[in-house]
Amino acid sequence: EPEVTQTPSHQVTQMGQEVILRCVPISNHLYFYWYRQILGQKVEFLVSFYNNEISEKSEIFDDQFSVERPDGSNFTLKIRSTKLEDSAMYFCASSSRDRGLSTNEKLFFGSGTQLSVL
């Protein structure tokens, strides 16, 4: 089965530093997403991206966050100045469709990047 690949698997950074989380979505997918999961809590939507622009973002996705598709394969999430509360597992996901997902269409998640802000 195709996979979404995320790097690094773990990232430790100092508060106030910039981090870039990287993702390689499934090759024929067009819709890309970032979600995060604070330890022991639910998975939360951050942002969706299609056709080189943000389609939707949550309240969490403030000006400290940005996304980019720098080339034909990578999809990145940048946190400009990390805060302690940004510590979480960040999941990249991709799908061939976004809204109107049929029951046979999947949103594929990567294994995540565990971000620890000290």
Added chain:
Amino acid sequence: QQQVKQSPQSLIVQKGGISIINCAYENTAFDYFPWYQQFPGKGPALLIAIRPDVSEKKEGRFTISFNKSAKQFSLHIMDSQPGDSATYFCAANGDSGYALNFGKGTSLLVTP
């Protein structure tokens, strides 16, 4: 505001038993209801999903029951196995939005 409420928070079931996890939603615009399974250190993986035009969907040992009038849906795992031990998330999505709204998750432990 919690869009999708999930219960119980944790569940212990003996091997061979039935695991039942419940979810409720408020937004009547939701029309896609998936369940995700997550093992430690892994991302959520789609298990089964349903649209509100049917009341039940079954795939192997996994069944979703959907009650549109009550705005509730549930996951039943028949003949539960130790390998089913994982965290299960319900979610919901509507055509007006891109985001999946997840419940808080249920940690399932199936004992031998």
